[in-house]
Amino acid sequence: MDVVTDKLYLNETWLESKLAKFRDVLPCGQKVVTVAPDDDREKMGGLSADIAFISAKLSGGQTLPLIVKTSSASPMRVRTGTAREALFYKEFSAQLAVGSDGNDGANADAGIVPRAYHADANMETGEMVVIMDCCKNAIPLGVFFGPTNPNNWSIEDRIESMNEGNPGPKEASSTAFSLYAKLHGTYWEDESLKDKTFLRCSNWIQGKGKEEWQEAQGLGLGWWNDALKAIEDGTSHIQWDTHLVECLKVSFNKIDWNNFQSELSKRPFSLVQGDCHPHNLLWVEQRTPSAHCKLIDFEMVGLGSPAQDIGQFLISHMPPGIRREYEKELVTGYHQELVKVLKDTGKDGVQYSFDDCWAEYVAGGFGRWAWFMAYFSLPSNAANLSQFFHDQVAAFCKDHIPTADDAPMPRV
Secondary structure, eight states, rough: OOOHOOOGGGGHHHHHHHGGGGGSSSSSOOOOOEEEEEETOOOOTTTTEEEEEEEEEESSSSSSEEEEEEEEEOOHHHHHHTTHHHHHHHHHHHHHHHHTTTTOOOOOOOOOSEEEEEEEEEETTTTEEEEEEEEEEOOOOOGGTTTTSSGGGGTTHHHHHHOOOOOHHHHHHHHHHHHHHHHHHHTTTTGGGOOOOOTTTTTGGGGGGGHHHHHHHHHHHHHHHHHHHHHHTTTTTOOOOHHHHHHHHHHTTTTTTOOOHHHHHHHHHHHSSOOOOOEEEOOOTTTTTTOEEOOOTTTEEEOOOOHHHHHHHHHHSHHHHHHHHHHHHHHHHHHHHHHHHHHHTOOOOOOOOOEEEHHHHHHHHHHHHHHHHHHTTTTTTOOHHHHHHHHHHHHHHHHHSGGGGOOOOOOO
């Protein structure tokens, strides 16, 4: 992992050694001649790791723009396991960075993730490095969800011009859901994933890691109990919706390892992004006929409920009024694309109805955000940030969980 501290990626000989095996997808099979920092590019997001932009000049005179994402040793990264992102690219990029026909080449929109040329991680120290394509003319998909979203508050004065000529939240969500359907369908119930211990929840699905799961749930429960006291004392920094509070009470009271294991046995699993929201996708080649989408940021990648990903996505960013109008259509599109991918990958015997998908969209989306709401109840969080997500979850809860007793347990 010396590439993190010594910046070996700025050494053309070292970089060439990593890119050599990708000669067939580089322009004319060219070699790296020189490499230099590219400080003119703007970074948006990427708070949990260091991002560097570099440009590799090739022997034919062309330039290959690259992103280097690194993290140094950190006890917090060890605890959260976020260095797993590099292992995800190391294990899965070769398959997911190619087109649906298996043809990679120089096709700009091939694949659903950027191509990674080198990736490595040390889960015991938290160190990692990923060197991947720097997508051309790209912008976070979350920008298209408007100025009210917290991720866009810092660019509120530019949001209108950034959105011009780009898709709105419905089209953006539809495009994203198509990628998630491809990801989920490709690895649907893939037993080999259970052997990849760096993936979140891989042990839980096998009935292992009870103490780890209880610790994570206990953390959320402790936050929630503190939140209830603050609500009772009138000191909470959030203006709580009564129905949401009742649903969260029920949800946290349902925490039970045996019931969790029973639930897992009844729902399908796949490879999931885990931190599924629109700012973890890029809209590439914006405002051109080649515009397309890429999934990025896999620090929370793991095994889990596929439809939970899309529930988390819409609750996170989409204004409730727009969600209510289009969520059925969007989930239908996701389900149709998923069924197609399952058929194309030889899994056409899978029984997964739209009703199953919709039920898990609701239960998974709320369950994931129940745990997050406990976190956002902490007074250390900004009041306007916490209130925004409270309002998002409360609206979803009113729409889909009219009876508090039906609230599912939190999902971590």
